[in-house]
């Protein structure tokens with residue numbers, strides 16, 4: 648595979664989707680062929696699973712982890728691997744590390760079980776670089792309120808303790824793998840955060856002969 652696989656991770660409302668769009672626009676402006684996608688979702692089947700997971704009544708912890716892994720398997724098979732094989736960059740709004748932080752850590756299933764599911768479903772595909780966006784929870788909540796007016800989905804609506812556990816699990820994953828992860832301070836204007844994103848990817852962009 649010759650493309651680059653970049654994932655954006657972090658808690659709710661920290662600005663991942665906003666930054667993923669800005670990055671894709673910047674890469675395309677430089678002539679880099681780039682696909683923007685998201686999880687859960689990205690393919691027809693995975694988007695259907697997204698609706699089950701986020702808009703329904705919820706599932707038990709194991710069923711939830713299996714559904715995320717199944718959505719990811721379809722996404723990897725039908726969209727991510729083919730794009731990488733064509734030499735494109737793939738920018739993905741959430742991926743495996745969300746399952747590790749939410750289902751594995753906050754949901755108590757454990758990291759090993761989530762990694763095993765990923766090995767079975769997606770042959771263990773890992774990103775070239777994962778950007779972890781961090782923001783104090785009060786600021787993230789204010790952004791979410793402004794965006795959603797207090798309405799949240801089945802997972803977003805879990806309590807503060809759950810989301811605090813998600814944040815600390817993300818931080819642990821980043822600490823454990825400082826080669827793949829870069830932590831991005833998500834405070835400030837979208838333009839300021841975008842500059843941090845470009846700096847965190849500078850080596851990969853330069854290695855591909857652009858910039």
Ligand SMILES: Nc1ncnc2c1ncn2[C@@H]1O[C@H](COP(=O)(O)OP(=O)(O)OP(=O)(O)O)[C@@H](O)[C@H]1O
Nearest residue numbers: 658659660661662663664665666790794835836837
């Ligand atoms: N740097 C920023 N400063 C202020 N507001 C921002 C900033 N970045 C994004 N926003 C706004 O905050 C809200 C949440 O941003 P966004 O949807 O990008 O977050 P997200 O991390 O993808 O959230 P989720 O995981 O819940 O989908 C949006 O209304 C967005 O316009």
Ligand SMILES: Cc1cn([C@H]2C[C@H](O)[C@@H](COP(=O)(O)O)O2)c(=O)[nH]c1=O
Nearest residue numbers: 686687715741742745746749750802803
């Ligand atoms: C990929 C993935 C996602 N989640 C959760 C995280 C969020 O609450 C939603 C996705 O909503 P977003 O607005 O698109 O960020 O799903 C999860 O729990 N596990 C995962 O693997």
